[in-house]
Amino acid sequence: xxxxxxxxxxxxxxxxxxxxxxVEVDGSIHRVYLNDVFLGKGRDTxxxxxxxxxxxxxxxxxxxxxxxxxxNFQEIINQPNIRYEIVSTFYGKDTxxxxxxxxxxxxxxxxxxxxxPQKPRPFQYGPPNR
Numbered sequence: 001x002x003x004x005x006x007x008x009x010x011x012x013x014x015x016x017x018x019x020x021x022x023v024e025v026d027g028s029i030h031r032v033y034l035n036d037v038f039l040g041k042g043r044d045t046x047x048x049x050x051x052x053x054x055x056x057x058x059x060x061x062x063x064x065x066x067x068x069x070x071x072n073f074q075e076i077i078n079q080p081n082i083r084y085e086i087v088s089t090f091y092g093k094d095t096x097x098x099x100x101x102x103x104x105x106x107x108x109x110x111x112x113x114x115x116x117p118q119k120p121r122p123f124q125y126g127p128p129n130r
Contacts, residue, residue: 007064011042013086014057015101017050024049024093030060033085035075040064047093081106 013030017023026047032039042062050056083106089098 005066006040007066007069009040009062009064011060011062011086012057013060013088014055015050015088015090016055017052020052022049022052025090026093028058028088028090029098030062031087032062032064033083033087035079035083036085037068038065039069081108 011030011032015025024047028044030042030044032042040062042060044058044060048056048058083104085102085104088101088103090101091098
């Protein structure tokens with residue numbers, strides 16, 4: 001979905017539990033940044049359990065601020081790498097305070113550009129140019 005001011009994007013989030021006991025989550029908030037610019041926020045209102053020493057994968061719908069993205073789009077695509085950061089807060093079943101988590105990394109655009117199909121050459125009638 002897209003409007004003038006806002007679009008939605010789906011992000012896959014893997015949540016790991018390094019504890020020897022299961023962790024119950026009762027909702028979470030995820031803030032997404034590209035090159036240190038706040039891009040948008042997503043919420044997961046469902047309850048789920050992360051098994052002991054296990055992982056859970058969740059799909060999060062993030063509301064992207066189009067004006068912020070457009071203002072910084074040229075700067076983002078002109079760099080060979082895009083820095084990303086996801087700051088998440090997970091709420092427990094019986095608590096008002098959340099547990100925070102932060103994940104940072106870089107995406108190399110060169111990897112994706114080199115794998116993209118090249119434009120086909122236009123059809124030319126007649127002998128090839130030499």
